[in-house]
Amino acid sequence: MSAEREGTERHAHPTVGVYLRVGAALVILTVLEVGVFYVPAFHVVLVPVLLVLSSAKFTLVVMFYMHLKDDNKVFTFLLGGPLVIAVGVMVALLFLFLGALTLRGAAGAG
Amino acid sequence: MTAHTSMGLDNRKMAFWAFIGSECLLFGSLISTYLVYKGKSIVGPYPPEILNIPFTSVSTFDLLMSSLMMVLALAAVQRGDMKWGKIWLFSTALLGLVFLGGQVIEFTDFVHKGLTIGTNLFGCTFFVLTGTHGAHVTVGVLWLLTLWVRALQGKLGPANAMTVEITGLYWHFVDVVWIVIFTVVYLIQ
Amino acid sequence: MSEARGLTSWLTTTDHKRIGLLYFWTALAFFLIGGIEALFIRVQLAQPNGQVVSAETYNQLFTMHGTTMIFLALMPLGASFFNYMVPLQIGARDVAFPRLNAFSYWVFLFGGLLLNASWFVGPLFHAGMLNVAPDGGWFGYANLTERQYSPGPNIDFWVLGLQILGISSLAAGFNFIVTILNMRAPGMKMMRLPAFTWMTLVTQFLIITAFPVITVGLAFLMFDRFFGTHFYVREAGATPILWQHLFWLFGHPEVYILILPAMGVVSDVLPTFSRKPLFGYPVVVYSGILIGLMSWGVWSHHMFAVGLGPIADSVFAATTMLIAVPTGVKIFNWIATLWGGDIRGTTALHFAVGFIAMFIIGGLSGVTHASPPADLQQTDTYYVVAHIHYVFFGGTIFGLFAGVYYWWPKMTGRLLDETLGKVHFWLQFIGMNLAFFPMHLIGLLGMPRRVYTYAPELGVGTLNLVSTIGAFLIALSILIFLVNLWRSRTHGQPAPNDPWGGATLEWSVSSPPPVYNFSVIPTVTNRLPRWSTERHGPMRDPPAVPPEPIHVPGGSWWPMVAALGLPVLALAPLTQTLWVAFVGAALLIAGVYAWAFQPFEV
């Protein structure tokens, strides 16, 4: 059965050093997030900034702690496909409910 | 395991990634509902009156650190260092327990301030969303403790690194979900 | 290595073939139940002011009919083929997780039993029999399904039953994704997979993405009904429209979950009986993937009467219409497969061609729904009921029957009678057109769906009578099918390895296959391993006797024990008894732990 198997299961996992550095980055990003939240000057851009920061954290954990960066592409697909659908659904629902897609208020009441 | 598969990948690991993909839609639906109903509560208490950002920031930090412990546990098990493997596994579970403790305190506090699951839409969506996440953490803690006990019994070694890796995938995913919840629920009010 | 027999061996089995058979018989039983419910519906509607059943009973009948047919008959019938055929088609000894597979089956069975128990347990809830079955329609629109408007246990059975069935589908979904991606025989590249296996894979992706959404929707409803939340309660500022979005976000992918496996069967059956490779195989595969992807962007076409506003309506109309393109591509490739072939009119081919012919009608009525203003006259009328049944009955059922007649010899080692099979086909074909075609007119003439009675003045009495007669013709055809199954057991000719001259791997082993499937795992060098084409000759079948002993894993009780925990857990809210919940949780946890630590190798 192993004739065609050129699997690449044993990727070198990142070293402990990398893990620690990622951990530090996560902490800094969290501090930044909370910081942004408390500084009134940032409130105009609060939402985009927070979204960027938390996506960065998300990506770091997934790439390094869950090893997606060096692992088989199938795993990226198994996470990425549904994630794209989930985000798409979320955006669509927000549009539908906030009435952005409606010309009149009919659905906006929801 | 890996010797038998066509892509050279571990079956359980692949199943787990598929499971995580599926969980994206579970939490995606919960978070969508939270957002869609945001600001629609008719009676208080409303989020700004009740959410305790400093407290939850600490919980968030705690969960992030547990993720770090988890990768360290994996690294230790992989290099056969079961002493540290046990230590890191246990600390991951412990930090998970601390997080759960935090959630218990938070929920009790909310109830005292008049927010229950039936009070208003904020209560409904908040408790069901964070409660579902909490349930995931609980399963994770049980799982980690099981591994830790197995390690104490000497039944967990480098040969089981894949089991630890999969546990890690689950744990990190639960962490990642919290990253989103923390931003969406707590910081963007 | 010899096969264990007896009841225990079936209860503990982890063999994908046996689980496939369990799925088959269970799904067939539920199909008959759903069909009998349909016959009651048709008898009631045979004439205006029907008096056969009461309004309340009628509402339970159509709710249970839809729910049963979709979740307990058609999905598991598909699952029976996934189970039996996919490992054989990809050259594997079993699925990736045999015990998880058993778990899926038991959860499905228990969930189905829980749902159907609702017919009989009225007395336990201080109501008569036939009083507490679900009665909110198969899409259970909130807020009608909230406690305030549906105080009885009816909807509780529905919510809990569907939650349990969802777990079964999800578990199977992960299992088959891994099986198909990771258990292929050497040389079985993705673009060499049989079309049925490909469509199974797409279906599983739809399952693992769509079911979590309904899980969340149902959980909200459950919390509303049991724990005093207000997810769909207008008075609290919420809106019942949220339920509709969550349901159809799941519901639309669900209808493709039901049609894609049938399309896969047809894509396997047509080449075999026209002795020609599937025309445009890659295009058929890609269009299947595309249909799956697009099915995520059309859900609001079930909500055109809700008033989402002109922009949303236009967007969803456009995405919905676009699905006709990849579907049409499949139809044309099937016809091109037949074109130039040497078509042998077996029963399986009859059903496959019947699928094409009837599904087109259902698809085209779908396109007329896809135009929102036109749909305002069609939605919630019998015109939609006609669409449903042309795609489900003309589509899925015909496709799956093609599969039954095609694979039955492989699954049982006996051939079905071809004459009886053709009688079955023609009766069913005529019956379904008599039953469902008039519904287009009935709808356009103004009869809404889900009405237990209608006035004679509506003028649709005769059309309804015709439809009822058609339904009984279908029933007759199903009886003939059952006779055929029975006769095949007693008088059926033994089936050779390959009664049809198929191209794919399942035909290379005996009928039924040995426990270990392949004595030697085949090495695949092309997409049609058992045929010779201008590019290659046929492969050699694996030897009848394995050259070296093959280890076959034993069975396990734990999947069933763990599965049993779920219906017990569901009984807790139904009966409002806390300790039952602990028993259920204990069963589940004990089952899972015992299962996790039980040594088991594939």
Added chain:
Amino acid sequence: MPRYRLWLLTVALWVAGCGGPFPQTTLEPRSDFGSVIDQLFTGIFWWAAGVFLVVETLLVITLIRFRHREGRPAPKPTHGHTLMEIAWTLAPAAILVFVAVPTVRTIFATAGEAPADALKVDVIGHQWWWEFRYRELGLVTANELHVPLGRAVQLSITSADVIHAFWAPPLGGKRDAIPGHVNRIAFRADRVGVYDGQCAEFCGASHANMRLRVVVDSDSGFGRWATVQLAGPAAPAAGTLAERGKAVFARSACIGCHTIQGVSPGVIGPNLTHVGSRATIASGLFPNDSAHLASWIADAPALKPGSLMTRMKPPLKDDDIAALVAYLASLK
């Protein structure tokens, strides 16, 4: 009437053994809204019929031409043909353009906006009857909607309990009546007459019995109707049965649920101020005659499963019911 309609109707009539006329047909529109939808549907129908014919014919020809015959040489193993694949991808896409463009145009044309001078009516669905409020006229009625011929009408549709759908097929498409939302449709009726309709969204036990009627009056007819409705109820003459009925009404549970102007303020059931002027009772289920009124008052749920007008406790005496019937019938 387009030709296919004749054909379709002939077939239907023939099959139905002359079951017509069809009071709820969508195929004979009686308003601008209905006509626009009908034209759109007709266009799509023809495209679909064309596709059906072409593809099924192709299928049948293929089956006949290439059926198995002894001695036929083994088929050539063709694997595909790129040009053909492109052709049968583009052809349906092209057809769909002809479906999509008129669709979008019609969506915007029928979005429910009516001119400012439109007659505005609030439609409220209840389990299982309809309430109609003419805001400008200050008038409330139930189950029978009167509208003037030729004048734009705008319905604002909502629900008091679960989701219903307002549907009067000859006048156009349906819209859901959703608690907490207001949906609108606008139409201009183009023929005097009485049009049947019914609730189209499953709403519980008596969903099938939640019918309605739309009466399209001439302009003067509508004015007369409105004037009568605006007036208070006629006081029954002294000493008549009806007068006794009014007394029974006033001391029975009826007042808790029904409004009769000047008599009772209930809002759970339909406004009965002019119930005698309606042709039907119980949302279009029964003719408004004394026999049906009497049995309705005696035991409504027996006539209409699940009806929220529960049986009166203690039961009314027969002569009380007769009096009530006389009184209600007098409320023209």
